[in-house]
Amino acid sequence: MSICTDSFVPAARAMAKVYGFPAYEFVTMPHPLASLDQEQIDFRARELIPDVLRILGVER
């Protein structure tokens, strides 16, 4: 499971193409990430969970 901020979507798509999986699905979130505090990171993580579970194929 790959997670990146939206700034890296073009690079992520290019890498997926290099590896022969152009439709490879990854989770994205708003940029930036490195400067967030713990509370903001926890919030981001909770926001991402539905997308992560969907891509992993978890049935709820």
Add this chain to the structure above:
Amino acid sequence: MAAAIHDEPPLAEPPLVAADEIRAAMEYYASQQWTDGLPVVPVTESYLAEFLARTSRDPGDVVLAMPHLNRECSVRLAAINAAMAGCLPEYFPVVLAAWDALAGEGYVTRGIWQSTTGTAPLLVVNGPIRTQIGLNSAGNVFGSGFRANATIGRAIRLTAINVFGLHPHLLDQATQGTPAKYTCCIAENEEQSPWAPLHVEHGFKPADSTVTAMVIRSCVHIEARHTQIPEQLALDIAGTIGRTGAMVIETTSALIVLGPEHAAVFAAAGWSKDDLRQFVYDRAVSSRADLAAVGKDAISRRTRWRLPAGHPDALPVDQSVDPVPALNSPAAVQVMVAGASNAGVSAVIESMGARGNPPSIAKVRDIE
């Protein structure tokens, strides 16, 4: 006839290709994005053969592989891009040595050319090949005007783009990059250095020709024209190397490129390269308070990057270490001489590579 009036000889060999056809070929290369943005030289098989004739290596030999991209550069591909960059065939052994040095350095094969930091390779050439192919080691050494410097450095960038696919905005994610990404190849001014040149310092013979490769981000200039006191000059250099803005991870590394005049100041006072290294190591420090003031007083538990003490990824700060050294050892600093002997000007190259390990130096092969 104008030729008769001015007594000009007729063209011995009239051009075989119309200029607009050459332009069309150049535009085709540009349309394919086989470029750094500047025009490239169209390459034919016969012209490529002139480059390949300059090496004993097989055209299929791999000069550098990037396993994470599943791509590799062969001697043939390196030659095509050297020709496109404007190299002359006699430069090609230097280009191949550059690839050897880059492969030995190690960072390039781990994705550093794709990093947001935006690094570039610096190539330093030593030995007799400098004069044989006209590499500049004197005035304007980081600037323009010298075909060998300009095109050997450019050959690496074009290969990065055309062979490894490192196009900006795609696999090259540099936030800003550096002007050195167009080209960055210098020669050492061995003739005006008071010390052993870089390659001899690291075990090569003076008659060997070598290329040293480093991953760099910045070239910061040192202006100190009015001092003859080595400690004053060395403090300026140490302050530049220790600046907090350049700190990415726990410690940094640097190449000091002394102008001949500055090198002479140190030599006249009896300083060796090691004396300068030791002084810079001792003085390139920041207080804990200064690091805290810029939010770089802690180290990431995972990446060893510098970050604020309150960051979720920060390791506990060891308050007993104060001041904090910017370098892990004197050996994290390399010293060389380049430029004109016309002013007290030097440069600090902020490098991203090995901290304390010897620089990656490769011998230029297949030359007389």
